[in-house]
Amino acid sequence: MEKHKIHPRVLSAGQIPRPNNFFYRIFSSQRFLAIVGLVFLLLIVFPLAKTYTQKRLVEKEIADVKREISDFESTNSELKDMITYLESDQSLEEQARLNLNLKKPDEKVIVIEAAKNTSTTNEINKTTISESNFTKWWRYFFKSN
Secondary structure, eight states: GGGOOOOOOOOTTTSSSOOOOOOHHHHHHHHHHHHHHHHHHHHHHHHHHHHHHHHHHHHHHHHHHHHHHHHHHHHHHHHHHHHHTTTTTTHHHHHHHHOOOOOOTTTOOOOOOOOOOOOHHHHHHHHHHHHHHHHHHHHHHHHOO
């Protein structure tokens, strides 16, 4: 009767048969799994980083183009305002007065010329050319007017 004695099965780590080959030991190692996970993570992170930098460059370029568009639109509106002013009668009258020296009937024009003071500028030029710096300093410190 002892031959047919029933032994209970115990599921413990010591009784599970494990293959003892090289590949099983490598693939079941925690270090190997950590290295494989790190490599896999790097393979995902680098393309993501590259895509992110490209996205940032494109967004910056879009912002620059939008800024240029707004600048051109403001310049365009200023030019349209100038065109409407130049096409007006007021602008035509102003240009005729300034460039063609025209006047309205019954209007008096007075021209005031600025008086030129050439004598003082000539005297200043003569004194600066004829005297040396040493003479000017000597006169400044030792001779008084």
